[in-house]
Amino acid sequence: MALGVSKKxxxxxxxxTAGVSLAASAWKRLKRSPVFLIGATxxxxxxxxxVLAPWxxxxxxxxxxxxxxxxxxxxxxxxxxxGHLLGGDLQGRDFFSRLLVGSQQTLIVGVGAxxxxxxxxxxxxxxxxxxxxxxxxxxxxxVDVMLSLPSLLLAFSIAAMFARPSQFTVILAxxxxxxxxxxxxxxxxxxxxxxxDHVLAATALGVKKGAIVFRHMLPNSLSPVxxxxxxxxxxxxxxxxxxxxxxxxxxxxRIPEWGQMLGDVQxxxxxxxxLAAWPAVCIIIVALGFTLMGETLxxxxxxxxxx
Amino acid sequence: MLRYTIRxxxxxxxxxxxLSLLLFAWMRSLPGGPVSALLGERxxxxxxxxxxxxxxxxxPIFVQYFKFLGRAASGDFGVSTGxxxxxxxxxxxxxxxxxxxxxxxxxxxxxIAVGVPLGYLAAKRRGGWFDNFSVIxxxxxxxxxxxxxxxxxxxxxxxALGLPSFGRQGDIDxxxxxxxxxxxxxxxxxxxxxxDALEHLILPAIALATIPFxxxxxxxxxxxxxxxxxxxxxxxxxxxxxxxxxRRRHVLRNSMLPVVTTIGLQTGAxxxxxxxxxKVFVIPGVGQALAIGFxxxxxxxxxxxxxxxxxVYVVVNLLVDLSYALIDPRIRTR
Numbered sequence: 001m002a003l004g005v006s007k008k009x010x011x012x013x014x015x016x017t018a019g020v021s022l023a024a025s026a027w028k029r030l031k032r033s034p035v036f037l038i039g040a041t042x043x044x045x046x047x048x049x050x051v052l053a054p055w056x057x058x059x060x061x062x063x064x065x066x067x068x069x070x071x072x073x074x075x076x077x078x079x080x081x082x083g084h085l086l087g088g089d090l091q092g093r094d095f096f097s098r099l100l101v102g103s104q105q106t107l108i109v110g111v112g113a114x115x116x117x118x119x120x121x122x123x124x125x126x127x128x129x130x131x132x133x134x135x136x137x138x139x140x141x142x143v144d145v146m147l148s149l150p151s152l153l154l155a156f157s158i159a160a161m162f163a164r165p166s167q168f169t170v171i172l173a174x175x176x177x178x179x180x181x182x183x184x185x186x187x188x189x190x191x192x193x194x195x196x197d198h199v200l201a202a203t204a205l206g207v208k209k210g211a212i213v214f215r216h217m218l219p220n221s222l223s224p225v226x227x228x229x230x231x232x233x234x235x236x237x238x239x240x241x242x243x244x245x246x247x248x249x250x251x252x253x254r255i256p257e258w259g260q261m262l263g264d265v266q267x268x269x270x271x272x273x274x275l276a277a278w279p280a281v282c283i284i285i286v287a288l289g290f291t292l293m294g295e296t297l298x299x300x301x302x303x304x305x306x307x
Numbered sequence: 308m309l310r311y312t313i314r315x316x317x318x319x320x321x322x323x324x325x326l327s328l329l330l331f332a333w334m335r336s337l338p339g340g341p342v343s344a345l346l347g348e349r350x351x352x353x354x355x356x357x358x359x360x361x362x363x364x365x366x367p368i369f370v371q372y373f374k375f376l377g378r379a380a381s382g383d384f385g386v387s388t389g390x391x392x393x394x395x396x397x398x399x400x401x402x403x404x405x406x407x408x409x410x411x412x413x414x415x416x417x418x419i420a421v422g423v424p425l426g427y428l429a430a431k432r433r434g435g436w437f438d439n440f441s442v443i444x445x446x447x448x449x450x451x452x453x454x455x456x457x458x459x460x461x462x463x464x465x466x467a468l469g470l471p472s473f474g475r476q477g478d479i480d481x482x483x484x485x486x487x488x489x490x491x492x493x494x495x496x497x498x499x500x501x502x503d504a505l506e507h508l509i510l511p512a513i514a515l516a517t518i519p520f521x522x523x524x525x526x527x528x529x530x531x532x533x534x535x536x537x538x539x540x541x542x543x544x545x546x547x548x549x550x551x552x553x554r555r556r557h558v559l560r561n562s563m564l565p566v567v568t569t570i571g572l573q574t575g576a577x578x579x580x581x582x583x584x585x586k587v588f589v590i591p592g593v594g595q596a597l598a599i600g601f602x603x604x605x606x607x608x609x610x611x612x613x614x615x616x617x618x619v620y621v622v623v624n625l626l627v628d629l630s631y632a633l634i635d636p637r638i639r640t641r
Contacts, residue, residue, distance in 0.1 A: 145329075148322045149617050152579030153597075157613055160601050161333055234450065241452045242583060247602045262455060266587075269458045280455045287450035295446070 022223070026300035033300070039292030046286050050103035058083070059094040061101040062254040067092035075271050089275060090268065098256040099278055105257035106237055106286070109171055113236035114229050116175035121182020122225075128183065129190025130213045140187070143180040151177045155239055159248035167250045167257070170243050174236045185228060189221035223301040230294035234287040241283060258283050312629065319621050327379075327614055331372050334606045384611040389603030390596045396611040399596055404615075405487045407592035410585070411577040413508050414515035415570065422520045423566065426527025427559070433532060441524065448521035453580050457514035457587035464510060471507050473589050511588040515580045519573035526569045530562035537561070563634055571627030578616045 030036045049056070059065060066088035069078040078088030086095040128139040146154065159165065159173035193199055193216075202212050237259060243249045244263025253260060261279040269276050359365050366374075378384075384396040391399055429438040465472035489508070492501030534540065535558060543553045581594030582601075589595070593612055600609045 141325075144318075145322050145325050148621050149326070149613070150575030150578045150620055152576070153582070153613065153616055156579075156582065156597070156601055157330075157333075157609070160604065160609070238450070238452050242454060245452075245454045245583060246586070246598055259452075262452065266454075266458070270462050273462065276455065276458065280452065283452060284447065284450045288447055291446050291450060 022301065026223075026297075029300045030296060033296050035292050036296035036300075039289045039296065042285060042289030043293060046103060046289065047107065049100065050107040053101045053104045057094075057097040057100045058085075059097040061093060061098040061256055063094070064092045065094065075268075077272060077275075086274070086278065090265070090272075095275070095278070098261065099258075099282065102256040102258045102261055102279065103282070105167065105255055106240075106259065106283070109167070109174070109240045109257060109259070110233045110237045110286075110290075112171040113174040113178065113240070114232045116171065117178030117232060117236075118182055118225070118229055120175070120179035121184075122186060124179065124183035125186025126190065126213065126218065129187040129194075130209075130217065136187070139183065143183050146177075146180040147184075152239060152242060155243065156246060156248060159243050159246075165248055165250060166252065170240050170249055173243060173248070174239045177239075178232050178236075181232075182225065182228060185224050186221055189224060190217055193217050193220055227294055227298040227301060230290055230297055234290035234294070237283055237290075238287055308629075308632065312625070315625050315628070319618065319625070322621065323614060323618060326617055327376070327610070328372060330610050330613060331375060332368065334610060385607030387605055387608045389605030390599045390608045396607045399608055400593065400611055400615055403591060403593045403596050406590055407578075407581050407585070407594055409487050409489060410508060410511055410515060410590060410592060410594075411574075411581060413512035414577060414580075415519055415573065417512055417516040418519035418523050418573070419570065421516075422523035423527050426524045426566075427531050427554075429524070430528045430531035430535065438528075442528070445521040445524045448517045451517065453514060453518065454583040454587055456517060457511065457584050460510045460514050461587055470510055472510070473507070511584050511590060514587070515577060515584045518576045518580060519570070522569055522573060522576075523566060527562065527566050530565045531558060534558050534562045560634070564631060567627055567630060567634060571624045574623040575620050578620060 066078040066084065069088065070076065070090065070092045077090055078084065078092060080087045084094050084096065086099070089095050089098060124139050124143070128136040128143075149157075155173045155177045158176050159169060162169040190213075198220075199212060199216055202216050207216075240249065240257070241259030241262050244257075244260045245266060246263075249260050249263055250257065253264060258279040262276055262283065265272065265275040382397050387394050387396055387399055425441055429441045432438050461472045464470070488504035489501050492498055492504060539561075540553065540557055543557045548557075578594070581592060582597045583594070584590070585592045585594035586598040593615070596608060597612050597616075599605070600612065
């Protein structure tokens with residue numbers, strides 16, 4: 001996809017590719033891609049907000065300070081009022097503060113799930129691709145079984161395994177689903193490099209096998225992994241919301257997370273739509289930001305686009 | 308071709324066996340386990356022990372697994388504890404399967420009918436506002452949580468369009484033949500029943516279609532872009548062939564292979580999305596049973612439905628692989 005990288009820019013890029021590393025030329029093109037900049041800006045703001053959220057939030061997100069304004073019988077919740085920009089939620093907690101602090105847990109879910117999935121996939125993929133033989137067979141059969149289950153369904157099943165769901169089990173369920181995807185990606189790129197010239201040269205120079213794998217093969221496999229990670233950051237956040245929606249999410253809502261906020265208000269969707277709409281819009285914007293970054297990265301890192 | 312099909316089917320049996328073993332071990336390793344599920348937490352130790360013996364849970368796990376396989380071979384997958392307590396898991400699956408197939412079918416038809424032409428047009432107008440607009444639109448489509456969109460359609464669009472906000476339930480007075488609401492009406496001549504069923508299906512199908520639509524759109528666009536650059540398209544143009552002929556015979560046919568693969572892979576998204584969509588629209592399908600099963604931890608039903616979902620997913624992808632030969636004659640000769 002030519003997301004914001006025009007043909008003219010590609011032609012301009014032709015002249016200066018000689019002697020420039022893939023990363024450097026990719027960065028050069030990314031800097032000029034408006035789509036990448038939009039994605040990066042969204043994510044930049046999101047990360048800054050989530051780090052500073054505890055200081056920026058006007059109230060404690062767990063404090064039921066407006067509880068006397070909640071009338072269960074008449075289905076009333078605190079409306080917007082001075083000091084409470086978006087009113088309160090079903091338990092009389094300041095909704096704006098919850099939304100703001102929610103960004104932090106959302107970032108933790110996204111990054112945590114991606115890191116665990118990436119690490120698992122890195123280990124399995126490197127083992128399979130670098131050692132080969134029966135290790136490869138076993139790992140890839142395991143990957144096949146995991147991939148033969150629809151991914152979200154697998155995440156649901158894993159989440160249902162835990163007797164006491166928590167933020168960590170949500171992260172784990174979303175992460176495990178990503179392991180086979182990363183593993184297959186890395187194995188493929190390892191296999192492709194096994195007989196390539198730079199590996200052959202290193203072997204001929206007597207470089208140890210471990211060093212070849214970690215210094216020569218792994219760094220060359222990283223660009224598809226980086227792209228995939230960026231995209232997984234988006235899906236992890238969306239899938240965590242789906243888990244909460246099915247009652248498989250973190251039941252402890254003192255420290256809010258957007259997916260949990262969205263999933264937990266399903267029964268009042270028709271009466272208080274804003275309680276769902278705000279976290280949903282936040283999730284959509286952040287997921288879109290990660291996706292825009294991922295797609296433009298994919299394009300920029302694709303050697304075909306260098307030519 | 309036949310050998311290839313057989314090999315894939317044997318692989319499927321292997322996958323199902325491994326998966327059933329994993330799921331079985333998972334069910335048995337759960338805290339409490341089926342005894343607590345059936346007797347409740349406050350049962351006496353004596354009654355627990357008796358039931359443990361009766362269910363054969365005191366035997367080694369592999370013995371239990373083989374017994375389970377034996378029972379499964381005769382269609383006995385256990386009794387539901389949460390979805391429809393007391394009903395056999397297999398009956399629950401069979402009752403609910405048609406509704407999910409129907410929903411998924413309409414969703415994928417919508418996704419293809421909108422995604423492929425849109426992808427083609429976007430590729431033809433590469434870089435134009437139509438292209439950029441639809442690419443961004445498809446990216447937003449992926450970013451929206453399916454169940455949120457389903458709620459928006461249910462609460463907002465159903466009012467605006469005068470469409471029912473719930474799925475068709477089983478207890479209607481139309482004659483049932485196949486279990487498919489839309490098909491039954493056509494078969495028995497009760498066309499108003501078919502129309503009614505379609506009205507109930509349209510909003511959930513649109514909600515479920517968003518993810519496959521976005522993916523199909525992007526793959527079509529990328530595939531058409533690749534093909535448009537090919538020499539044979541330029542040759543066809545220079546031969547003086549008309550635009551519709553080039554589009555049909557040269558561009559679309561050659562760009563369909565990745566699109567068909569994607570459609571197969573989207574079955575997975577449909578099955579997972581059905582869990583969320585059916586829950587929102589209260590459609591009595593397999594997805595709803597899974598959603599309730601997860602909530603109430605109904606393990607016999609979950610085990611069967613997850614295995615069935617896997618079989619459907621793998622078989623659809625096998626059919627997709629086989630269909631390559633129909634699209635691309637070069638694959639036939641291999």
